[in-house]
Amino acid sequence: xxxFELIKHFFTKQGxxxxxxxxxxxxxxxxxxxxxxxxxxxxxxxxVAGVHFPHETTPRAIGHKAVAVNLSDIAAMGAKPSWxxxxxxxxxxDEKWLSEFSVGVFDLCxxxxxxxxxxxxxxxxxxxxxxxxxxxxxxxxxxRSGAKTGDWLYVTGNLGDAALALRHYKKQxxxxxxxxxxxxxxxxxxxxxxxxxQTLREYATAAIDLSDGLLADLGHICNASNVGAxxxxxxxxxxxxxxxxxxxxxxxxxxxxGGDDYELLFTVxxxxxxxxxxxxxxxxxPVTCIGQINTSKVISTTLNNKAVPINSVSFEHFSSN
Amino acid sequence: xxxFELIKHFFTKQGxxxxxxxxxxxxxxxxxxxxxxxxxxxxxxxxVAGVHFPHETTPRAIGHKAVAVNLSDIAAMGAKPSWxxxxxxxxxxDEKWLSEFSVGVFDLCxxxxxxxxxxxxxxxxxxxxxxxxxxxxxxxxxxRSGAKTGDWLYVTGNLGDAALALRHYKKQxxxxxxxxxxxxxxxxxxxxxxxxxQTLREYATAAIDLSDGLLADLGHICNASNVGAxxxxxxxxxxxxxxxxxxxxxxxxxxxxGGDDYELLFTVxxxxxxxxxxxxxxxxxPVTCIGQINTSKVISTTLNNKAVPINSVSFEHFSSN
Numbered sequence: 001x002x003x004f005e006l007i008k009h010f011f012t013k014q015g016x017x018x019x020x021x022x023x024x025x026x027x028x029x030x031x032x033x034x035x036x037x038x039x040x041x042x043x044x045x046x047x048v049a050g051v052h053f054p055h056e057t058t059p060r061a062i063g064h065k066a067v068a069v070n071l072s073d074i075a076a077m078g079a080k081p082s083w084x085x086x087x088x089x090x091x092x093x094d095e096k097w098l099s100e101f102s103v104g105v106f107d108l109c110x111x112x113x114x115x116x117x118x119x120x121x122x123x124x125x126x127x128x129x130x131x132x133x134x135x136x137x138x139x140x141x142x143x144r145s146g147a148k149t150g151d152w153l154y155v156t157g158n159l160g161d162a163a164l165a166l167r168h169y170k171k172q173x174x175x176x177x178x179x180x181x182x183x184x185x186x187x188x189x190x191x192x193x194x195x196x197x198q199t200l201r202e203y204a205t206a207a208i209d210l211s212d213g214l215l216a217d218l219g220h221i222c223n224a225s226n227v228g229a230x231x232x233x234x235x236x237x238x239x240x241x242x243x244x245x246x247x248x249x250x251x252x253x254x255x256x257x258g259g260d261d262y263e264l265l266f267t268v269x270x271x272x273x274x275x276x277x278x279x280x281x282x283x284x285x286p287v288t289c290i291g292q293i294n295t296s297k298v299i300s301t302t303l304n305n306k307a308v309p310i311n312s313v314s315f316e317h318f319s320s321n
Numbered sequence: 322x323x324x325f326e327l328i329k330h331f332f333t334k335q336g337x338x339x340x341x342x343x344x345x346x347x348x349x350x351x352x353x354x355x356x357x358x359x360x361x362x363x364x365x366x367x368x369v370a371g372v373h374f375p376h377e378t379t380p381r382a383i384g385h386k387a388v389a390v391n392l393s394d395i396a397a398m399g400a401k402p403s404w405x406x407x408x409x410x411x412x413x414x415d416e417k418w419l420s421e422f423s424v425g426v427f428d429l430c431x432x433x434x435x436x437x438x439x440x441x442x443x444x445x446x447x448x449x450x451x452x453x454x455x456x457x458x459x460x461x462x463x464x465r466s467g468a469k470t471g472d473w474l475y476v477t478g479n480l481g482d483a484a485l486a487l488r489h490y491k492k493q494x495x496x497x498x499x500x501x502x503x504x505x506x507x508x509x510x511x512x513x514x515x516x517x518x519q520t521l522r523e524y525a526t527a528a529i530d531l532s533d534g535l536l537a538d539l540g541h542i543c544n545a546s547n548v549g550a551x552x553x554x555x556x557x558x559x560x561x562x563x564x565x566x567x568x569x570x571x572x573x574x575x576x577x578x579g580g581d582d583y584e585l586l587f588t589v590x591x592x593x594x595x596x597x598x599x600x601x602x603x604x605x606x607p608v609t610c611i612g613q614i615n616t617s618k619v620i621s622t623t624l625n626n627k628a629v630p631i632n633s634v635s636f637e638h639f640s641s642n
Contacts (some may be wrong), residue, residue, distance in 0.1 A: 022360060026545070027464050028397040028530055029362035029455070034355035039343060041350035042438060044406040044452060048445035076349040085365040087408075087450040117363060120450070124369035127445060129408040131365060131452035134350070143348050209349055224347070 010098045011086065014106050016115045018082065030117035032083055038135045043073035049126035054169060059097045061188035062128065063104025068190045069211065070132035071112060072262040075197030076209040078142040079134035081112050086119035087129040112194055140201055142266070147206040147225035151267035153291040154276075156193050158239040159214060160251060161186040163258020179241045190262035196285040200266055203276035207266035213259040215310065218299055221265065228296030231256075233303045237288040256301075256310075267293055331419045332407065335427050337436045339403065351438035353404055359456045364394035370447035375490060380418045382509035383449065384425025389511045390532065391453035392433060393583040396518030397530040399463040400455035402433050407440035408450040433515055461522055463587070468527040468546035472588035474612040475597075477514050479560040480535060481572060482507040484579020500562045511583035517606040521587055524597035528587035534580040536631065539620055542586065549617030552577075554624045558609040577622075577631075588614055 012025055023031035034040070047066050049055055057065075067084065074081045086105065090097070109116060114132070165187035167173040168180065175183060193209070200207055206225055208217045214231070222229055233252050242251045268276045273289075280287045301308050333346055344352035355361070368387050370376055378386075388405065395402045407426065411418070430437060435453070486508035488494040489501065496504060514530070521528055527546055529538045535557070543550055554573050563572045589597045594610075601608045622629050 022460075023462070023464060027466075028394040028528075029364040029400070029462075031398070031457075031462050031464075032361050032363065033459075034357070034359050034361050036355070036357045038355050040353050040355050040361075042353065042404070042406060042452075042454075043350040044408050044440050044450075046408045046410060046441045046443045046450065048410055048443050051443060051445055073349040077352070079350070083363070085363060085452050087365050087367045089367060089369055089448060119365050120367045122367045122369050122448075123372055124448060125446040127410060127443075127448065129365075129367065129441070129450040131363075131406050133363075136352075138354075139343075141344070141350075141352050143344060143352075145348075207349075 010102045011116055014116055015110045016113055018113065018115045021083065021115050021117055024115065025118050032117065035135065037138045039138055039141055041074055041077045041079040041134045041136060041141060042131065043070055044129060044131045045069050045073065046127060046129040057188065059100040060104040063101040064108060064189050066128040066130050067105050067108040068192045068262060070130045071108065071192035071194055072190070072209040072211070074132055074134040075192050075194045076142065076207045076264055077134065077136065078140065078197050078201035078207065079136040080198055081114045081132055081134040081194060083117045083133045084109065084114055085131040086116055088119070089122045089124040089127045091124070091126060136201065142201060142204055142207040144206055144208050144221050144224035147221050147227050147267040147293045148269065149227055149293055149295045151205050151269050151293040152273055152289050153229055153231070153265070153267055153293060154287050154289050155210070155214070155237065155263050155265050156196055156285050156287055157263040158237045158242070159210070159261050159263065160242050160255035160258050161239050162190065162260035163254050164242060164245065166260065173245065175245050179245065183241055187260060190260070192262055193264045193285065195283055196264055196280060199279050199283045199285070200264065200276070203268055203272045203279065204266040205269060207264055210261040210263045210265050211259060213257045214265065215256045215299060217265055221267065222297070222299060228294050228298045228300070229291055230294060230300045230302060231291040233301050233308065235288060235290045331423045332437055335437055336431045337434055339434065339436045342404065342436050342438055345436065346439050353438065356456065358459045360459055360462055362395055362398045362400040362455045362457060362462060363452065364391055365450060365452045366390050366394065367448060367450040378509065380421040381425040384422040385429060385510050387449040387451050388426050388429040389513045389583060391451045392429065392513035392515055393511070393530040393532070395453055395455040396513050396515045397463065397528045397585055398455065398457065399461065399518050399522035399528065400457040401519055402435045402453055402455040402515060404438045404454045405430065405435055406452040407437060409440070410443045410445040410448045412445070412447060457522065463522060463525055463528040465527055465529050465542050465545035468542050468548050468588040468614045469590065470548055470614055470616050472526050472590050472614040473594055473610050474550055474552070474586070474588055474614060475608050475610050476531070476535070476558065476584050476586050477517055477606050477608055478584040479558045479563070480531070480582050480584065481563050481576035481579050482560050483511065483581035484575050485563060485566065487581065494566065496566050500566065504562055508581060511581070513583055514585045514606065516604055517585060517601060520600050520604050521585070521597070524589055524593045524600065525587040526590060528585055531582040531584045531586050532580060534578045535586065536577045536620060538586055542588065543618070543620060549615050549619045549621070550612055551615060552612040552620065552622045554622050554629065556609060556611045
């Protein structure tokens, strides 16, 4: 199996042709034009079969998710995604698999005007590594390290649905049949908050995408910003399915530690609170204030205005950092 | 195993800190500054254990080779390498392995002033995917598609030593003990022709790095440039070890189809021949003229000025494109 042969066949049918791509798939490297007054953000994520997705996952969902988790990182920087490199390791050449996988990849690429510029196809146990790049105006990117004491803590969307789907799949939680498709879609087809991230560039002090779970990812912001935070558990946004399936305590616990949400967690100063909420509302992105940054250097939680202890693996991960 | 935990530990000790890296390992993305009047080249290569290297390969050699094969692609574009993203999939956390692997990665990075800007560490069967980037002056990159009828065909270095080492390892060819270390080093520690590639930017009409084997890679140039080529078999550069180990015919066949050389194959117009040879000599890079581009659309070979048939798997790969 030679480099690019498969990629050429399945991955040159893409609809996106960006003007800043000077040379695409088919040479030793792709070539892209650098743009004056823009910074370039770069992220790499690997998905391994049996580790990051069940072996039975459809190829289309794998393709979608491999792109989505990378675009989610780009969204968290406030950047606009531009180029993808795709490395696929496959046990064998499977045209049907590749064809469906490529639909999952290109649907997202076309939606966000991202061009696949190259990659590698190798033989081995199934895994996908994508390197995605994006652009921000010079010096305007968001990072994890800008949160300040007093900033308000926000998330986009609802939390926990993807984790609920995974636990249903593992037969750890029983979800009503009528709900299964909806939460499975949250797990298999996460929607990266790309437009929300760009909107936040003007308002947020720090941002991260929720891949490891709310507590763990808030831990990353607190570590990088050298602050602490309190989460108001009553405020954590949950879907109707989460509320109908789990007790209120179990639902919040899953939302805190579940992971795979690919929502954005971000901090906003008091002064920017209204402006941000207005802009996100115009962009059609639901946001919820779930707490506040403080000087404590730890993460605390409150329920009905009373402190409650955190009992979570994710938190242990954070505290061991 | 959480993202970046391993990478943070083993991969932040690097010596290279480039001014154009605004944010490195530890956030959702790395951020690099784009430079006016420069193009960016991007390449991705995966190495899978048992496919691209024997399972017994030392971690240091794997680290070196994973970087080298990517820098070799960048060299073939005439670009200067700048940034690396590294995705490692490992069966288990093995500190010794990671420590030695990182030495292989950083030795090359430091030599070429390339900064590791991020990546991902996941659990699964051993494989490494690197995305490397580099810079060229605007519009000055080399590609596979510029070869013209009458251009002279050149290679850097000698061909076939790495393939000889692999066949010795597979017990298909017996190599004298005194030679083994030297050819094994050619297989395990290929030296990407980074400086030679940048020198060629001013002289070559087309270039490619030799990873698939001379015939296959010349096929890529001929396809992309819509030309043919003749190789003068007497001229193909062979090491003393190749000459001492194999018959002249077997040696040339291995050099034509072996692969893994990571030398550069390039074309130069008659007018630029002397200038190129002088510049490459100043740069300390040995080059050999091995043939000429023609209008035939096929690859032919001559020996003692007589046409000889090609009998090679690599050529079949080319002709089936």
